[in-house]
Amino acid sequence: MKISPSILSADFANLQRDIELVEENGADYIHVDVMDGHFVPNITFGPDAIKAIRPVTKLPLDTHLMIENPESYIDDFAEAGADIIGVHAEATAHIHRALQMIKNKNVQAEVVINPGTSVDSIYHVLSMVDQILVMTVNPGFGGQSFIKETLYKIEQLAKLKVENGYKYDIEVDGGIVPETAKQCKAAGANVFVAGSYIYSAEQPKKQIQLLKEAVE
Numbered sequence: 001m002k003i004s005p006s007i008l009s010a011d012f013a014n015l016q017r018d019i020e021l022v023e024e025n026g027a028d029y030i031h032v033d034v035m036d037g038h039f040v041p042n043i044t045f046g047p048d049a050i051k052a053i054r055p056v057t058k059l060p061l062d063t064h065l066m067i068e069n070p071e072s073y074i075d076d077f078a079e080a081g082a083d084i085i086g087v088h089a090e091a092t093a094h095i096h097r098a099l100q101m102i103k104n105k106n107v108q109a110e111v112v113i114n115p116g117t118s119v120d121s122i123y124h125v126l127s128m129v130d131q132i133l134v135m136t137v138n139p140g141f142g143g144q145s146f147i148k149e150t151l152y153k154i155e156q157l158a159k160l161k162v163e164n165g166y167k168y169d170i171e172v173d174g175g176i177v178p179e180t181a182k183q184c185k186a187a188g189a190n191v192f193v194a195g196s197y198i199y200s201a202e203q204p205k206k207q208i209q210l211l212k213e214a215v216e
């Protein structure tokens with residue numbers, strides 16, 4: 001079980017402090033939400049931000065690309081220091097090519113699906129991915145409520161993993177708090193992204209512990 005705090009809800013003026021805070025308190029990854037203002041109605045980090053964050057932490061950078069034409073930027077994010085790169089199946093007509101490009105850079109390849117996208121649509125790339133991100137909210141913003149209908153897709157992916165001997169991790173992102181994390185774990189998820197639950201709290205350290213206890 002892994003916890004991946006999303007710095008989307010961190011204090012951008014104190015990113016180093018907020019990354020160190022979660023690293024010192026048991027985070028497994030740092031989740032970086034990259035938004036382009038086209039695929040989602042919000043704009044955040046680019047490759048230069050990843051490059052700046054890279055030396056600040058030893059944790060893997062779990063990079064969630066919410067951008068159109070991800071193929072145009074995969075090399076830049078890989079060279080900037082991303083350890084996992086996630087591309088949305090909805091963001092490209094060439095998801096297989098995009099995932100192959102990530103693998104060619106020796107970076108872990110992740111496919112991401114929105115709440116309205118079916119598991120069937122990524123069936124043919126399941127054998128090539130290291131991680132699948134099941135969005136449990138519609139992407140673009142932190143602080144939204146968990147969409148419970150996504151649980152069925154986690155179950156489907158967990159079943160396909162066992163049946164086919166696949167190795168992928170199943171990550172969930174959006175509206176994750178201890179209660180929803182438990183539901184996702186029961187369905188088969190093993191990587192939990194949390195932004196506002198950790199960073200909007202008075203004591204982020206305690207929140208990470210509560211999340212960990214919920215899924216251990």
Ligand SMILES: O=C(CO)[C@@H](O)[C@H](O)COP(=O)(O)O
Pocket residue numbers: 006008009031033064137138139140141142143144173174175176193194195196197
């Ligand atoms: O990808 C996204 C949003 O698009 C996320 O990673 C958010 O940062 C999650 O925020 P919370 O729902 O945990 O506040």
Ligand SMILES: [Fe+2]
Pocket residue numbers: 006031032033064173193
């Ligand atoms: Fe994310």
